[in-house]
Each structure stands twice: as structure tokens, then as C-alpha cells.
Amino acid sequence: MKELWIVAEQNRGVIAASFYEILSKAKAVYASAQEQPCFAAVVLAGDEMPAAELKSSGVDKIYLASEPMLADYNPALYTAVLTAMAETYRPEILLVAASAQGSEVAPGVSARLKTGLAAHCTELKLDEQEQLHMIAPAFGGKLMGEYIIPTCRPVMASIKPGVFESVPQTAKDAELVCFDASDIVAAEAGIELVSSEEVVETELPIEKAEVLVCAGLGSAVTGNFEKVKTFAKKLGASFCYTRPIADLGYMPNEHAMVGTSGKTVKPKLYIGFGVSGAAQHVCGMKDSGMIININSDEEADSFRISNYKVVSDCGAVLDELLKQI
Amino acid sequence: MALNIAVCMKVAPDPDKYNQISLDPVTKTLVRSGIDSVISGTDLHAIELALQLKSKFGGKVTLISMGPDSNEKQLREALGYGCDEAVLLSDRKLGGADALATSYTLYKGIEKMGGYDLVLLGNASDDGSTAHVPSQLGEWLGLPHLTDVIGFEMSEESFCLAKKEVEGAVNTYRLSLPAVIGVTKRLNTVRHPNVMAIFAAKKKPFIKLTAADLENLDESRIGLAGSPTQAVGYLDADFHRDCVEITGKDDAEKAAELLRVVLTAKK
Structure with missing residues (x-):
């Protein structure tokens, strides 16, 4: 057999x-x-x-x-x-x-x-x-x-x-x-483990989150990265991010990175700030229940896969959201 | 001491233009016209590491790439970063290779060049992203190898320390040299070359090797015919949704409506 x-x-x-x-x-x-x-x-x-x-x-x-x-x-x-x-x-x-x-x-x-x-x-x-x-x-x-x-x-x-x-x-x-x-x-392997630093996940793994708030490069380059995190916290949502956020060092690791080279997520609700909608990210979150994106670029690819969009500066929208929530 | 380092480099379509790639609706073949080829992004970080090691230990950095003759352009560009010479493995017989055939060909190229103390490469290419070549190349060469490397240290020529994330931990491994290392973009920050360096690169050694130049080449392991993994075809990945715009006279109004939608959906 x-x-x-x-x-x-x-x-x-x-x-x-x-x-x-x-x-x-x-x-x-x-x-x-x-x-x-x-x-x-x-x-x-x-x-x-x-x-x-x-x-x-x-x-x-x-x-x-x-x-x-x-x-x-x-x-x-x-x-x-x-x-x-x-x-x-x-x-x-x-x-x-x-x-x-x-x-x-x-x-x-x-x-x-x-x-x-x-x-x-x-x-x-x-x-x-x-x-x-x-x-x-x-x-x-x-x-x-x-x-x-x-x-x-x-x-x-x-x-x-x-x-x-x-x-x-x-x-x-x-x-x-x-x-x-x-x-x-x-047998001699030529490679040995010299140290292992355990990473204790203190937060809910993003794969298990019902609501995800995602920071894209657009939020970081405009200096609004921390606001995205704060909004996630206030909303009681989990925080995730795109590949460039990890690559450019805004986050120290890739634990909450979504995409083909990161995690695959299917939350009930996904809210992205300054997410361009690069294929590699979309592939990891396309099966989310409801998708909302906030982006200043009217032509952002992330809007094509969204149920709702806000076309505006994500920093300004975040300021208002943090005020109103 | 001096280190003899090889960096395997891939030339791939510009990842910023992937959203312009489409499928011909009739033939289902790739339409990628107007998309430039560039040095695969992660490979630049392998080049950066090689140059840092060279400035610390002395030695030589050789670029090795498999692809068409047109790759000379990107190899010259990479020489501008400070690499010493470039080797292009170019032959029609090598075309259509999967990761296994690619890694075999690179192995034969490395062998032909006489071997290296350290072989560095980007962990995954921008286009294929299989991340198979580093481990496979290490296996063909019979050398210790580690992929997805986020930290690298070397204080003497006999071994290196490389760090990677695994499930639930960050592990540090000690590899005896020679070794093969697949690096990530998180490893370092790439320093881009100045104009003088780019000019200097035009005079640097450029070696082209064909299949016939590679010794003891098993032709059943190269190119499309030597590729056990075959692409049947491509499918469109269109995840389009009908999108409703949340509007308002200012951001306060937009945020209020957005919050209402969010809180309703969250329930």
C-alpha cells in the first residue's frame, strides 16, 4: 500500500x-x-x-x-x-x-x-x-x-x-x-545549536484573533505606526503588520506578520491602515470575514479586496478614531 | 587570513510591479511585459554581508548567477556594490530550471570556480519565493547550511554563528566553515554604491560559463528536463470584493461612520 x-x-x-x-x-x-x-x-x-x-x-x-x-x-x-x-x-x-x-x-x-x-x-x-x-x-x-x-x-x-x-x-x-x-x-553534522532563547507569546496569536488591526508601510512612513497599535488595543483587537514593517525594523520580529512569507489569518474583521495591498500580504488575509482599509491613495490595491474603504490620510483618521472610541 | 566568499544572485521581475503581472485569458500564459528585471531584493542583503566580512577579514567576493546573457546588466550593477568578480552561468540548456536544478547548476559553477569559504544567498527570491535553493545548494556541496538567518557573527575563520527564528524560540547555531547561509532582509541594511563604484564595476572581471564549461555535469539534472517539480499552469488569484466607500465632510465624520461599521461588525 x-x-x-x-x-x-x-x-x-x-x-x-x-x-x-x-x-x-x-x-x-x-x-x-x-x-x-x-x-x-x-x-x-x-x-x-x-x-x-x-x-x-x-x-x-x-x-x-x-x-x-x-x-x-x-x-x-x-x-x-x-x-x-x-x-x-x-x-x-x-x-x-x-x-x-x-x-x-x-x-x-x-x-x-x-x-x-x-x-x-x-x-x-x-x-x-x-x-x-x-x-x-x-x-x-x-x-x-x-x-x-x-x-x-x-x-x-x-x-x-x-x-x-x-x-x-x-x-x-x-x-x-x-x-x-x-x-x-x-555523525558529525557541522552544525550545532549553541543557544535557544525561548520566545513566550504573551498575546493571543494573530491566527486566533477575531478582530485584527493591521499596520502597513503607509502608516509607518507617515509616523502613525504607534497610533495603529494604540487603536488596536483600545478596540480590543489584535495587532498585525505587513512584510515591509518587519523588514524595515519597525517590529523586532515576524510573529505577527501577515502574508505569503508570514502568517495566514482569517479574522471575522480586518482593518488595515496604510496597507498598499501587495499580493504577498493579500494572500495571507484574503479569507477574512469583513475587510476594511484606510488609505490616502485612491488607487490602492488594498481597496480592491475590501468591503469598506476610507480614502483619507490614515494619521488624521486614526487621531479621530482614538478621540471617538 | 582572507575569506573567499561567493554570493549567489538571482535576477527576477521587479516585485513592485507584480500587480501588473497578469494571465493571458486565452492561453493562460504569463503576461509580464513592461516589467523590468532587478537583483532579487534579499540577495542585496547577502551582498552586504559579504562586503562587511570582506572589510573585516580581507579576501574576495564573487557573484554567481544563473540566467540569460542579459543578466550581465544586473551583475555589473551588483559589482558596483563592491564585489570583485562575477560569474554568469548562461546556457539555453539551463533554462526552465526548478529549485533543485538551479541549486545543482550553482553547485557545479561553484565547484568549477574552485570552492569558497562561505556561500551566501538571499533566503528566497522575490518571484518564486520557494526558499529551497539555499538548503539544496548546501546539500549538493555537502556543507553545513542554515536558512532564514537574522543574525550573523564571525570572529575566526573556522566557524560562524548564525541566528534564526524557529517556532517559539530564537536559536543560534554554530556552523563549521565552509558553510552556506541563506539571509533575510532583517539581517542588515544595504549600503548603496556611489557613482565612482558603479563606473569601476565596468572594468571588473566578468566570467561567462556555459554548460560545456562545467565539469562532470550530469545533464539529466539541469534545466527544464532536469526539474522534478513541474508547473502545470497558473491560475488567477483575484480576490476582488465590491467595496463601499465610507464618506463624510471631514475626517471626524468619516471616523465616526467607520467606527460604527467596525463596532457593528465586531459584535
């Missing part, structure tokens, strides 16, 4: 939500297929604990590589172990989350296996021959590219977290296969 593998990424022993999203989507894609694959979760971890969590996730099989050296993420070790597992058990399809780890490990594995890899997929489907087609944003999300990997195996794809909904699956008593990775982790 052909196997469809999903890497169940663990962070400090906890399985990432992306695993359940990818599993739900993969099951839906193959729901009416003639040839049903064996759905398997693949875990690289420091101990056996994460595998227990997967036992009733709805997969048929769990492949576990458990070594103390795999507790923390090391790209070289993760790449080597996942490659060895794939070489041993030869999956037909190998899906990973397009997370920080997955986006780094997947290309390394694909190079070692000399196979194809579709990046940051936002849709999966089967054609009449039940070949997997992978759809992903191209040109920063201006267009969607559709890809196949016709001859090489496994077919590999990284899947954008937050795009697919996690649907509870019928629990199966999954078979556990333990993979001995001791020789691989003992």
Missing part, C-alpha cells in the same frame, strides 16, 4: 497544530479516491511522548525517530534522519508544514532524495489519474501556480500553516514503527 507521510512537527514535545490541518486536508483530498493511501505521521523527537499524542489522531501508522539529540531542532540532523526514514520505507508522498523548521528541512531532504518539492502550498487536489496537484502562490501571491511531480518519488510539498481547517478524524489504533537513528545523530 502506498504511504502518505505527514511530518508531525513537535516543539518542546508538543505536536504542532499544522499536523492536524495537513492530515485533515490530506484525508479530504483522498476521501473519494479509488486507491487509498496509508496515512502515516512521522515524528522526530527527544523521547517517545509526542508519538503517544498521535496514537488516536486518525493516522494508520506512526514512524518515530526518538533520540535525545532530536529534542531540539537541528536542521542537519533532522534532514539526515528524515531522509534515512524515507529511503528505508519509501513513502509515495511526503508532506511537511511550511513552518520555520519544515521550510528548511524539506528542501534539504528533497535534494538528498533527488525529488521535487512544491513550496508553501495552499491547495491540494487529485486529477483523474489520482495524481496529486499542488497549488501555491507565485509572484508574491499575484498568481497561483499549479505543480505536479510526475516522475520522482516521494512527491514532496510544504503546506502553509493556518490555511486548512483541522477537522476531528475517526481515531484508529495506529501502528507504531520505531526508527533507529542513533548512528545518524552520532
Whole structure:
């Protein structure tokens, strides 16, 4: 039976939500297929604990590589172990989350296996021959590219977290296969983790926010960046921003950055200030319930995807909003 | 000590013009006329890092790019930033390459040039944005590699420290050299060249290599034919909504109406 593998990424022993999203989507894609694959979760971890969590996730099989050296993420070790597992058990399809780890490990594995890899997929489907087609944003999300990997195996794809909904699956008593990775982790990798600074999220992750207020470059260059943040706070909304805000150093990290290279969000309400509407940002928020944009540029692309717009200087509108709220 | 650094550089359509890219309604092929090609933005940050390291340790910075002969223009421009020489891998056989075939070709180019202490590149190109090439290149070269790098330190020639964000943490890794590093725009601020430097770049060494120049090249791994990932086609990503303008005689009125809409939607 052909196997469809999903890497169940663990962070400090906890399985990432992306695993359940990818599993739900993969099951839906193959729901009416003639040839049903064996759905398997693949875990690289420091101990056996994460595998227990997967036992009733709805997969048929769990492949576990458990070594103390795999507790923390090391790209070289993760790449080597996942490659060895794939070489041993030869999956037909190998899906990973397009997370920080997955986006780094997947290309390394694909190079070692000399196979194809579709990046940051936002849709999966089967054609009449039940070949997997992978759809992903191209040109920063201006267009969607559709890809196949016709001859090489496994077919590999990284899947954008937050795009697919996690649907509870019928629990199966999954078979556990333990993979001995001791020789691989003992080999010289040329790269070692020297320090890890834990980032504690004090605020609600933006993927879970019902209302999002977004700062675009237009708000920052006009000196109104802090006002956007204040308005978000007063409104009881979560705050997010576009790629240039992170690139130009207005924010110290990318935790709340929305777009193809950031988070995918679907709030009930999205309000953007000085957001130009670059394809790469739109791709990450287009499925929001209601979209409102405030921009001084009448021709702003962000207006094309909005339900409501205010054409005005966003600083002036923010001053009024802060006064009136 | 002196560092021999390579920067892999891609020439891509100007990302500020992506909203002008469209699909031919009949043939479903890309229409990108009138959009200039530029140095892929993140690669400028790799160039900046290379030049900072060169000024600290001494050595040489070589640009390596795969693409058509017209890429000479952007390579000359990049030489103007202070790089020492440029290598263009240009051959019809190399066209249509996916990330794996691209990384293989760059690997062969690097091998032909004799190898480097450090290979730097932008983490992802503006157009494809797969971010696959840095890790794949590292694998072909058999060197340690790290992508998405937001901080980089080097105090001696045998190793470097590179920082990246992972889920829930910022990790610092120690890589032995030679190594391959994919950098982000957050790593540094690019210093743009002056006119004198741009003029000087015209006389800098420019090497063109064809497929025939690359030693032991496995032709089944290059170009479109050597690309396991194939594009079936493109779809329009039009997320247009009918938009209502919130109006008012001044910003106070507009804000009042906006607030009403917001609070209603929020309920």
C-alpha cells in the first residue's frame, strides 16, 4: 500500500497544530479516491511522548525517530534522519508544514532524495489519474501556480500553516514503527545549536484573533505606526503588520506578520491602515470575514479586496478614531 | 587570513510591479511585459554581508548567477556594490530550471570556480519565493547550511554563528566553515554604491560559463528536463470584493461612520 507521510512537527514535545490541518486536508483530498493511501505521521523527537499524542489522531501508522539529540531542532540532523526514514520505507508522498523548521528541512531532504518539492502550498487536489496537484502562490501571491511531480518519488510539498481547517478524524489504533537513528545523530553534522532563547507569546496569536488591526508601510512612513497599535488595543483587537514593517525594523520580529512569507489569518474583521495591498500580504488575509482599509491613495490595491474603504490620510483618521472610541 | 566568499544572485521581475503581472485569458500564459528585471531584493542583503566580512577579514567576493546573457546588466550593477568578480552561468540548456536544478547548476559553477569559504544567498527570491535553493545548494556541496538567518557573527575563520527564528524560540547555531547561509532582509541594511563604484564595476572581471564549461555535469539534472517539480499552469488569484466607500465632510465624520461599521461588525 502506498504511504502518505505527514511530518508531525513537535516543539518542546508538543505536536504542532499544522499536523492536524495537513492530515485533515490530506484525508479530504483522498476521501473519494479509488486507491487509498496509508496515512502515516512521522515524528522526530527527544523521547517517545509526542508519538503517544498521535496514537488516536486518525493516522494508520506512526514512524518515530526518538533520540535525545532530536529534542531540539537541528536542521542537519533532522534532514539526515528524515531522509534515512524515507529511503528505508519509501513513502509515495511526503508532506511537511511550511513552518520555520519544515521550510528548511524539506528542501534539504528533497535534494538528498533527488525529488521535487512544491513550496508553501495552499491547495491540494487529485486529477483523474489520482495524481496529486499542488497549488501555491507565485509572484508574491499575484498568481497561483499549479505543480505536479510526475516522475520522482516521494512527491514532496510544504503546506502553509493556518490555511486548512483541522477537522476531528475517526481515531484508529495506529501502528507504531520505531526508527533507529542513533548512528545518524552520532555523525558529525557541522552544525550545532549553541543557544535557544525561548520566545513566550504573551498575546493571543494573530491566527486566533477575531478582530485584527493591521499596520502597513503607509502608516509607518507617515509616523502613525504607534497610533495603529494604540487603536488596536483600545478596540480590543489584535495587532498585525505587513512584510515591509518587519523588514524595515519597525517590529523586532515576524510573529505577527501577515502574508505569503508570514502568517495566514482569517479574522471575522480586518482593518488595515496604510496597507498598499501587495499580493504577498493579500494572500495571507484574503479569507477574512469583513475587510476594511484606510488609505490616502485612491488607487490602492488594498481597496480592491475590501468591503469598506476610507480614502483619507490614515494619521488624521486614526487621531479621530482614538478621540471617538 | 582572507575569506573567499561567493554570493549567489538571482535576477527576477521587479516585485513592485507584480500587480501588473497578469494571465493571458486565452492561453493562460504569463503576461509580464513592461516589467523590468532587478537583483532579487534579499540577495542585496547577502551582498552586504559579504562586503562587511570582506572589510573585516580581507579576501574576495564573487557573484554567481544563473540566467540569460542579459543578466550581465544586473551583475555589473551588483559589482558596483563592491564585489570583485562575477560569474554568469548562461546556457539555453539551463533554462526552465526548478529549485533543485538551479541549486545543482550553482553547485557545479561553484565547484568549477574552485570552492569558497562561505556561500551566501538571499533566503528566497522575490518571484518564486520557494526558499529551497539555499538548503539544496548546501546539500549538493555537502556543507553545513542554515536558512532564514537574522543574525550573523564571525570572529575566526573556522566557524560562524548564525541566528534564526524557529517556532517559539530564537536559536543560534554554530556552523563549521565552509558553510552556506541563506539571509533575510532583517539581517542588515544595504549600503548603496556611489557613482565612482558603479563606473569601476565596468572594468571588473566578468566570467561567462556555459554548460560545456562545467565539469562532470550530469545533464539529466539541469534545466527544464532536469526539474522534478513541474508547473502545470497558473491560475488567477483575484480576490476582488465590491467595496463601499465610507464618506463624510471631514475626517471626524468619516471616523465616526467607520467606527460604527467596525463596532457593528465586531459584535
